[in-house]
Amino acid sequence: MGAREKFARGAAVRLSPGKERLDINVQLRSYSLRNLEVYADFAMRAAYYLGLPAKGPVPLPKRIERWTTIRGNFVHKKSQENFERVTYKRLVQIQDSDSHVVGLWLAYLKKNQYYGVGMKANVFQHSSLEMEDGPEADLEAETAQIEAALGKQLSMLESQLERPEEVEGKLVDEPFKAAWGAYGPMGGAGGAPGAEKRYQPVKVVESERGFAKGKERSGETSETS
Numbered sequence: 477m478g479a480r481e482k483f484a485r486g487a488a489v490r491l492s493p494g495k496e497r498l499d500i501n502v503q504l505r506s507y508s509l510r511n512l513e514v515y516a517d518f519a520m521r522a523a524y525y526l527g528l529p530a531k532g533p534v535p536l537p538k539r540i541e542r543w544t545t546i547r548g549n550f551v552h553k554k555s556q557e558n559f560e561r562v563t564y565k566r567l568v569q570i571q572d573s574d575s576h577v578v579g580l581w582l583a584y585l586k587k588n589q590y591y592g593v594g595m596k597a598n599v600f601q602h603s604s605l606e607m608e609d610g611p612e613a614d615l616e617a618e619t620a621q622i623e624a625a626l627g628k629q630l631s632m633l634e635s636q637l638e639r640p641e642e643v644e645g646k647l648v649d650e651p652f653k654a655a656w657g658a659y660g661p662m663g664g665a666g667g668a669p670g671a672e673k674r675y676q677p678v679k680v681v682e683s684e685r686g687f688a689k690g691k692e693r694s695g696e697t698s699e700t701s
Contacts, residue, residue, distance in 0.1 A: 490520070491529040499578050501598040502568045502585070503536070508592050509564050515590035516566045526581050528573045536565035575601060 502519065506512040516533035523530035543559045570578055582597055589595060 490531070491524065491527065497572045497602060498569060498600055499573050499575070499602075500570045500582065500600065502570075502582070503596045503598075504533070504566045504568070504593055505563055505596070506593040507561065507563060511590055511592045512564050512566055515593045516568065518588070518590065519568050519585055522584055523568075523570060523581055526577055526584075528570050528577060528581055530568060530570055532568035533566040534568075536567055538565060539563040 504512055504516055504519070506515075513533075520530055520533065539562070541561045541563075544556050545559070546553055547555045547557050570581070578599070582599075585595065
């Protein structure tokens with residue numbers, strides 16, 4: 477039986493995949509079984525005419541949702557009514573095909589989407605893990621060329637950069653923190669005291685007996701022995 481006879485009788489015509497490499501999964505969902513079957517058959521026919529090896533439509537487990545509500549107030553308050561909604565699903569798979577043709581097929585299905593049918597597509601792209609076959613083959617060569625052309629500029633730039641120990645020292649340096657507002661008030665009140673005014677500074681002075689603490693008040697220093 478030829479392809480025209482199969483299409484005339486409603487039978488889906490499929491192309492057998494070669495390597496069986498999965499390229500895209502299209503899941504169709506609908507509350508109406510008739511609309512779902514029509515759109516699934518349309519997707520299979522479109523794949524055949526575009527030369528895409530397709531599998532399906534595969535029936536997936538349906539989803540059943542039920543609700544129980546009261547019939548109404550007053551007289552019918554104690555009687556209940558049940559509602560049920562069934563979601564039917566179909567799966568169509570495209571294998572061993574070109575990514576551009578798969579994108580064209582998906583766009584065609586989206587443009588002619590049947591009413592009452594939802595569609596979800598998972599597209600898979602296959603590429604080699606070796607650097608020689610991909611676009612990153614010349615990455616190392618380009619990096620070497622850039623370093624050779626900008627070698628002097630890069631060395632001068634590295635000399636001007638700060639070392640990690642210098643940056644770490646600045647983070648714990650008190651003037652550095654004060655310059656960036658670390659001692660400023662946390663709130664929005666302008667009259668709130670900063671961190672440097674929340675404690676009384678104590679000055680340590682050296683005397684004949686050793687070190688002693690001295691308190692600073694109004695610019696004067698008192699020594700204790």
